[in-house]
Structure formats: C-alpha cells, structure tokens
Amino acid sequence: MNDHYIIKAESITKTYHSGRTIIKAIDNVSINIAKGDFLMITGRNGSGKSTLLHQLALLDSPDSGAIHIEEKNTTKLHEKGRMEFRLLRLGYIFQEYALIAELTAIENVMLPAMMLESIKKAKRKAFELMEKLGLEEKVNRLPSELSGGEQQKVAIARALINRPKIIFADEPTANLDTIASKDVLDIFKYLNQKESITIVMITHEPEELAYAKSKVQLSDGRIVS
Amino acid sequence: MRQFYLPFYLAWQYIRRGRKWTLLLTLFLMTVAFINLVFVPSLFSGIIDGANKQIINTMTGDLYITPKDGRDFINNKDQLISQVQAIEGVESISAKTLVPARLKYNNISGNWQILAINPNKDKKVSNISQKMISGSYLNELDTDKIIIGRQIAGGKEVEEDAFSFKDARVGDKVSLILDGKSKEFTIKGIFDTNFVESDKRAFITEKALNEIMPSSINKATTINIKTDPESNQGNIFESIKDLNIDGNIFTWQESTGLMKSVSSSFLSINILLSFTSVLIAAVTIIIIIYVTIINKRKEIGILRAIGIKPYIIIFSYVILSAVYAAIGIIAGTVIFMTILVPYFIAHPFSLPIGDAVLFLSWSDFLIRAEIIMWVSVIAGFIPAVIVTRAKMLDAILGR
Known part of the structure; x- marks a missing residue:
C-alpha cells in the first residue's frame, strides 16, 4: 500500500432495492485520495455522489469492495470500530447542517469531544474553534437562532473538534447564499492548506471547482472523469 | 468512564x-x-x-374473647379483665353481655341484639359514644335507659326501615321482654355508625342488666380488647392465650363473617x-x-x-x-x-x-x-x- 494515499477505495459497489427494482448507486468504483488533497466530486442528481461519500466516510458500508483509510481496511470493521474511526479520524458535514436542535452552538461543537475529554476541556476547544471561525458571539445561540451560513460553520467546527485527518462535506454550500458559500469554501481552503486536512467534498456549483486540487465526475454510479 | x-x-x-x-x-x-x-x-x-x-371500632375491638365452646358466658370476667389489662400493649378492655331479650315499641317487636356494657369502659374500646345522632350516650348508673342503633329506630331514610320501630325518637319508651317479664326503658340516644350491622344493635348498662338478671353479675359473653397501635398484636394475642383464660381468644379478622x-x-x-x-x-x-x-x-x-x-x-x-x-x-x-x-x-x-x-x-x-x-x-x-x-x-x- 502506498502511504501517499489517505483513502484507497477498491471496486466498491452499492445497490439499493426499490420494490423489485435493484438500483446500482455505485458500480465498481475505485478511487485513491492523496493525503492533503482537496477533492471535489461532481455529477448529476442520482449519479451516486452522496452514496460514494457515505461509503468513504463510513456512514454506510458497501456491498462489495474495500475501503482503506490510513492503510486500515475499514470494510472489515464492525459498527463499533467504524464509529470510533468516525469519532477520531473523520469529520462529516451534511448539506442541511444536522445540528442538534436542543443544544446551543458551542454544545453542538463540543459534543464529539465530550466522548474523549472532560466538559471543561471540550468547551475550551470548542470555543477556540468557534473563535477561529468568527462565531465567538454566537456560542450560546440555539441552531434556530443562527443563519444558514452560521449553522454550517458550527457544523464545520463540530467536524473539526477532534482534529480529524479527513473532512467529508456533502454539498455544504447548497443552502447558502454566495457570501456564506465563499466563507465556507475559504475555511475549507484554509484547513486544507494550513492544517493539511484532506477534504472530500461534493458540489453542484462549477465555480466552486476552483478550490479543488483534484476532481472526479460520477455518472450512473461510475467515475467518468 | x-x-x-x-x-x-x-x-x-x-x-x-x-x-x-x-x-x-x-x-x-x-x-x-x-x-x-x-x-x-x-x-x-x-x-x-x-x-x-x-x-374494629364498633364491634370487636382489635382482639376479643368469647366463652369456651359449649358455654354461654365467660365467668369471672372482672378477674380476667385485670389479668388481660396487665399485659403490655393492652390499651383498654370492655366486657359485653348479650341480653337474651326482645324489644317492643308500640306494636312492633323484634329480636335485635341487645348488649349490656359498662359505658365508661366501652367508650375506650368502641366509638359508638361518638356516633350519637340524637340524644346522648349511656351513663354508668343508668338503669332504665337504652340507646338504639339507627336501623332499629327506623325512619324514611333508613335502609332497613321495614324491620324497624319506624321512626322511634329519643324519650320514647320501649319494653325489654326477658323470660316473659317486661321492663320499660326510655330511649336515651340513637346512634349511627354508618355500618348497618352495628346499627342493628341496642345497648343498656351492665347495672341495668344485673338488676333484671342477677345471674349475669361478673359474667360476659364477649370481651373486646383495644391494643396500642404501636404494639405487636401477635405478641399480645399469644400472651392472652398463655393466661389459660376461661374463653377463646380471636383477632378481629376472625370475626368479619359476611364482611x-x-x-x-x-x-x-x-x-x-x-x-x-x-x-x-x-x-x-x-x-x-x-x-x-x-x-x-x-x-x-x-x-x-x-x-x-x-x-x-x-x-x-x-x-x-x-x-x-x-x-x-x-x-x-x-x-x-x-x-x-x-x-x-x-x-x-x-x-x-x-x-x-x-x-x-x-x-x-x-x-x-x-x-x-x-x-x-x-x-x-x-x-x-x-x-x-x-x-x-x-x-x-x-x-
């Protein structure tokens, strides 16, 4: 295994059943993602982008094939191991922020850190991160009291709290206006360039591709370019 | 952790x-x-x-003693009462004697349960003295006074009015017929315990019974015992049993009958x-x-x-x-x-x-x-x- 790659996916396939119809969401996809890459995945709706991202981020498991992350074959892991992997090494940002409504911004951010550290330490780390992202005034706001851009920044901070090696983002700017989108992408660029975090992101917006170091395009569950 | x-x-x-x-x-x-x-x-x-x-409060007390099998009375009740009273946890005792008589009011007569009691002692075991709805409770020295339950007095609202004196009042006279002899008593009070079985009874004093039936002196048909709520009733029961008394001892639960x-x-x-x-x-x-x-x-x-x-x-x-x-x-x-x-x-x-x-x-x-x-x-x-x-x-x- 070449340690140049942080993710190495080999021949992964994922099918869904819709009644009697079998849908091949991703079909025998192999992809290698280099350490420190900023990879953007594009493709039309239904091309399999999100399904691929879910497999790579260990939110789902492929029907066949193998996914190595930092040389570890994650397809052999049980759910407990996958969960630990997600907690310690991966960060995931959902299109619709996926914040816990009952928790304030800082509580949402500190939640993954509370699995590893005391509340006090987790809170301090969360505050530092939120400060970096310009959210220091919003720490005690509930998600419903934040704008879309602010919520996405909170989601980014939450993904970063345990210092992951890889960040996965599923159309993180889809619900944001131009300014907020640029903010989010600038953060990703900073994390990628200054913190050497590998970023794998799905986008629909051609202008966002300018931020990418590499790109793949999916069509009908296959990589076409 | x-x-x-x-x-x-x-x-x-x-x-x-x-x-x-x-x-x-x-x-x-x-x-x-x-x-x-x-x-x-x-x-x-x-x-x-x-x-x-x-x-417990109107009929039996916490424990009660009845005559030995085959006998009509508990003999030497005063001695028995003193013995039982000495047991730790016994609060008060009342002896009752069932009067084998009939009551008659105007043209109505009936075989209700008539009991002779010492009112001062019974007050401490039973709560009938607190349940008077008309008139007053008995006095120890009353020899021609009777108190009757609401079901005997009767009245429109009374459940068993058909078998009652049909609205007898305090001050009315009733006759107590014992061995064919009649003695007149004045209704001193009417009680209502709200327990039909209890309210079908009448009470006269022990002194009154002793006058009309001298053979009943120092005898009783039931002795009711009230125990201290903090005490162990089982221990008291055993202590009374150990006295080898002239009678059978029961707990109130054994008297519930229909209840x-x-x-x-x-x-x-x-x-x-x-x-x-x-x-x-x-x-x-x-x-x-x-x-x-x-x-x-x-x-x-x-x-x-x-x-x-x-x-x-x-x-x-x-x-x-x-x-x-x-x-x-x-x-x-x-x-x-x-x-x-x-x-x-x-x-x-x-x-x-x-x-x-x-x-x-x-x-x-x-x-x-x-x-x-x-x-x-x-x-x-x-x-x-x-x-x-x-x-x-x-x-x-x-x-």
Whole structure:
C-alpha cells in the first residue's frame, strides 16, 4: 500500500432495492485520495455522489469492495470500530447542517469531544474553534437562532473538534447564499492548506471547482472523469 | 468512564431545551397514568379499610374473647379483665353481655341484639359514644335507659326501615321482654355508625342488666380488647392465650363473617383493576416515550454519525424516561395527597359498610411508583435500541 494515499477505495459497489427494482448507486468504483488533497466530486442528481461519500466516510458500508483509510481496511470493521474511526479520524458535514436542535452552538461543537475529554476541556476547544471561525458571539445561540451560513460553520467546527485527518462535506454550500458559500469554501481552503486536512467534498456549483486540487465526475454510479 | 456524564448531559438538555408544550403534555400524561394506577386501588383499599375499621371500632375491638365452646358466658370476667389489662400493649378492655331479650315499641317487636356494657369502659374500646345522632350516650348508673342503633329506630331514610320501630325518637319508651317479664326503658340516644350491622344493635348498662338478671353479675359473653397501635398484636394475642383464660381468644379478622367475603371480593376486583391500570399505564407510557424517541430519530442518527456510541444515546433516553416518570410520580403524589385524598375525606363515598375514603398503604404506593418507573425505563430503552439499530443514513435522511 502506498502511504501517499489517505483513502484507497477498491471496486466498491452499492445497490439499493426499490420494490423489485435493484438500483446500482455505485458500480465498481475505485478511487485513491492523496493525503492533503482537496477533492471535489461532481455529477448529476442520482449519479451516486452522496452514496460514494457515505461509503468513504463510513456512514454506510458497501456491498462489495474495500475501503482503506490510513492503510486500515475499514470494510472489515464492525459498527463499533467504524464509529470510533468516525469519532477520531473523520469529520462529516451534511448539506442541511444536522445540528442538534436542543443544544446551543458551542454544545453542538463540543459534543464529539465530550466522548474523549472532560466538559471543561471540550468547551475550551470548542470555543477556540468557534473563535477561529468568527462565531465567538454566537456560542450560546440555539441552531434556530443562527443563519444558514452560521449553522454550517458550527457544523464545520463540530467536524473539526477532534482534529480529524479527513473532512467529508456533502454539498455544504447548497443552502447558502454566495457570501456564506465563499466563507465556507475559504475555511475549507484554509484547513486544507494550513492544517493539511484532506477534504472530500461534493458540489453542484462549477465555480466552486476552483478550490479543488483534484476532481472526479460520477455518472450512473461510475467515475467518468 | 469519561463518557459517563454524557447521557445525563444529553437528557438534561432535552428536558431543558425541548419543546415546552410537548414536555408539559408528556409530564401531564405521566401524572395521569400514575394517578390512574393509584386511584382505583386506593378506593377499593379505602372501602376495605373503612369496613375493617368499622368492625374494629364498633364491634370487636382489635382482639376479643368469647366463652369456651359449649358455654354461654365467660365467668369471672372482672378477674380476667385485670389479668388481660396487665399485659403490655393492652390499651383498654370492655366486657359485653348479650341480653337474651326482645324489644317492643308500640306494636312492633323484634329480636335485635341487645348488649349490656359498662359505658365508661366501652367508650375506650368502641366509638359508638361518638356516633350519637340524637340524644346522648349511656351513663354508668343508668338503669332504665337504652340507646338504639339507627336501623332499629327506623325512619324514611333508613335502609332497613321495614324491620324497624319506624321512626322511634329519643324519650320514647320501649319494653325489654326477658323470660316473659317486661321492663320499660326510655330511649336515651340513637346512634349511627354508618355500618348497618352495628346499627342493628341496642345497648343498656351492665347495672341495668344485673338488676333484671342477677345471674349475669361478673359474667360476659364477649370481651373486646383495644391494643396500642404501636404494639405487636401477635405478641399480645399469644400472651392472652398463655393466661389459660376461661374463653377463646380471636383477632378481629376472625370475626368479619359476611364482611370477609365482601373484603375478599373487593380484594379480587382490586387486583384485577390494578392489573388493568398497570397495563393502561404501561401502554400509555410506552406510546408517549416511543413517539418522543421516534421524533428524535434524525437526531439519534446524527449523534451516531458524529461518533456518539449507541449505549450513550440509549442511556440518555432511559434517563429521560426515568425523569419523566419521576416527575409524573411526584406530581401524581402531590395531586393525590393534597387534592384527591382530602376531597374524599370531606366527601366520602357512603356505603352500608361505612364511609369509603382513599387509602393506600405506603408499600402499595411505592410498588406502584416502582412499576411506573420500571415501565418507563423499559419504554425508553426498547425504542431507543430500535432506533439506534436502524440504518443511520435512513434515520438522518428521514427515509
């Protein structure tokens, strides 16, 4: 295994059943993602982008094939191991922020850190991160009291709290206006360039591709370019 | 262990920041479920307890002595009373002698139970002296006065008016016919214990009986004993037995007769209704918690996605359910104790066996609280397990 790659996916396939119809969401996809890459995945709706991202981020498991992350074959892991992997090494940002409504911004951010550290330490780390992202005034706001851009920044901070090696983002700017989108992408660029975090992101917006170091395009569950 | 506080933290935030109306509705339903679980059993317990108290307070005392088998009287009752009185825990004693006589009022006569008592002593064992609805209680020196129960006096409102004196009043004369001889007594008082069996009795003084039946001196047909509520009744019972007295000793439970079958039927109904109440409470709680957790399906998925272990998520919902249950139990207890119990004491259910108020022993109360707690914990646990085992992405994406 070449340690140049942080993710190495080999021949992964994922099918869904819709009644009697079998849908091949991703079909025998192999992809290698280099350490420190900023990879953007594009493709039309239904091309399999999100399904691929879910497999790579260990939110789902492929029907066949193998996914190595930092040389570890994650397809052999049980759910407990996958969960630990997600907690310690991966960060995931959902299109619709996926914040816990009952928790304030800082509580949402500190939640993954509370699995590893005391509340006090987790809170301090969360505050530092939120400060970096310009959210220091919003720490005690509930998600419903934040704008879309602010919520996405909170989601980014939450993904970063345990210092992951890889960040996965599923159309993180889809619900944001131009300014907020640029903010989010600038953060990703900073994390990628200054913190050497590998970023794998799905986008629909051609202008966002300018931020990418590499790109793949999916069509009908296959990589076409 | 670092993660130990996390479920508590999550549960607390759900309570603190969840939708207030949903929380209030949930707590209201938990309170109603708990009240439902304690109300019906406490009503039946209240009826049984009320009937038992009537038997103890108006008829038997806590323990009672009857003549030995084959005999009509307990002999040397004064000596026996002094012996029993000396036992620790015995509070008071009253001897009663059944007068083998008939009562006649105008043209109506009947074989009601007439008992001769020492009023001063009987006052300390029975509560009939406090149940006078007309006139007054007997005096030790009364030799021509009688007190009669409401069922003997009769009246339009009286349950057994057809077999009564049909509205006899205080001051009216009644004749006591014993061995063909008649003696006139004046009705000094009428009592109403609200217990039909007790109210079908009449009382004269021991002094009056001794005058018309000298052979009854120092004899009794029953000796009623009141014990100190703090004392051990079983020990007192054994101590009296050890005296080798001229009589048989019984506990009040052995005298319940008809009431025994009524009580046992109520007990059976109570068990059935308790079972139904538990079932209703369980189903209600399971639905409440299940709906709460299903509504949190997406959040549970997110928590799993960011690496929160399932047991922490499950435990947080178990804690949440336990908190709902605890608040429901506390609120239910406060409503039960401060509203329902006082209301039923002020407006008891009036039954021929006595007034029924709500009564539930602390042990029964705690058992029901425990049932609610366990049902809630299980109700929180099962759906939380189901949701955390469901496909994470389906939960997050609402599929």
